[in-house]
Amino acid sequence: MEGLSENLIKYGKRGNAMNMIGIVEAVGGRFSRELGIDLEGGRSGEIFKWFLASVLFGARISETIVKHTFRAFEQAGVTTPEKIERTGWDGLVSILDRGGYVRYDFKTATKLLELCRTLRERYQNDLGRLHAEASDPRDLEERLKALTKGIGNVTVTIFLRELRGIWKKARPLPSDLVMLAAGNLGLISSTDEREQALALLQERWMESGGREKDFPDCESALLRVGKNYCRKKICDACPARTACRSAATTGRY
Template identity: 30%
Template sequence: MVGYQDTVRTLLERAGRTYADEAGIKLADKPAPLYRLLVLSVLLSTRISADIAVAAARELGRYGTPRRMLGDDSTATWQQRVDALGRAHYVRYDESTATALGDGARLLLDRYGGDLRKIRTGDIRQGLTEFPRLGPVGANIFCREVQQVWPELRPYLDRKTLDGAERVGLPADPEKLAGLVRGDDLARLSAALVRVSLDRKLAEQVRAA
């Protein structure tokens, strides 16, 4: 494992910022930041660039609780969500996503009282996929990031992260990868591995460093 440490260090330095942090979410085991991570996961699930999805999450940050996302007037708030997505150039799916976010906020309030921590008592991934527009891909995104504050999920290193590991010459095995960093760095490692899985040039830079 010692031989991998330089690669891991370079990987974290160049690509180890979590998507939540990039979206301005100070992740904590509290309802509001967990909800914002849920929104980010929905946005990242769509076939659109991660940069645009993160920018959209920042724009929607003012609606950082499910009640704020719904607002008092559902029609007006839907338009506000569309406008926020448009400002981030999240335009191919802006109307359908605005609807999905409203429906998801209502589901969260009705089923969990607005508190995603309650999902931890059951099958987390199954519970997540019940939210509109959050399928298995979105559930993986949420779990990769939330392992920072939900340690029972560690190590959450799915196929996407293992693909990234292979690309930079690290072992494509969750337990071996987890042994290369501290537990509270696993979310950063996961985000970095996803980035190199999507960006061949970045992966080559990491390997060459």
């Protein structure tokens, strides 16, 4: 970790994209990849697995529990809309409980059944069809939220962030936590609007050699920094602290 911090000092003075690559190396990138989900081929089955994981991530619950719960769904062989409907409410609650998702087990089981029913009735169990029928990025987001009550901006942003570059209309704006981390690291200014901030982050990522298709790694890394360090003000433990304006002004490194 110290080596990465030194690298961030070297390249982070102007908050450029080389700094961002170092952060990805330090804290990790896409959550889908961490779960073993391969989105790059755009396959319907893999995309639905990521949607299932995004629904789990969308609740106020620890990443560890979400990962355990997703593994429980995999072990049960319940990772398709058809299997979810066939498993039924009691079976879904059992899987959720095995993963440790007990705080939200009842409501999440209901949510999963309702979204799968809507997906079957309106889009033939294919999220790719939903994307194809959407007229633009905002319509895509609204169609996802309309699958069932309880799918909101947080879940949709989690889902679409990692489909950027795979689905043409997947263009979510940066979340609050991404904005927080990017601002602290000097990658954007406090006056930047979200669309402007997104363009700046993409530009800086590309300028230093980051590949366009890997930009979701950058966003996910900033989310991790914002969630695990900036929001909690745990500057001393943050791998990016030596490139952070906030930590520098408070003397925390």
